[in-house]
Amino acid sequence: MSLVYNAVAILLLLAAAYAQVMAQFLVANPGSLWGLRLLLLGLGIAIGWLGASIGILQGAPPGALFFIGFGLVHVPAACVLFLKARRGERRS
Numbered sequence: 001m002s003l004v005y006n007a008v009a010i011l012l013l014l015a016a017a018y019a020q021v022m023a024q025f026l027v028a029n030p031g032s033l034w035g036l037r038l039l040l041l042g043l044g045i046a047i048g049w050l051g052a053s054i055g056i057l058q059g060a061p062p063g064a065l066f067f068i069g070f071g072l073v074h075v076p077a078a079c080v081l082f083l084k085a086r087r088g089e090r091r092s
Contacts, residue, residue: 012071
């Protein structure tokens with residue numbers, strides 16, 4: 001069962017990496033870019049720490065729970081950036 005949690009954590013970390021990489025191509029203002037990155041990083045650490053410390057899922061390793069929470073915060077941003085890139089929008 002631990003393997004499933006680790007696989008989910010890896011998938012969500014890939015979403016986090018995608019959001020961080022694509023943000024530099026789709027956010028025009030460098031100040032907004034760093035604000036977005038700091039917001040996602042701060043929320044990701046907070047939600048990841050909360051999930052790992054509470055241990056929401058029985059039998060899940062705390063490290064996997066941390067990375068699941070961290071990646072989960074990035075999923076909405078990754079979806080928005082994916083849609084913007086798919087439509088060919090310019091930086092905004």
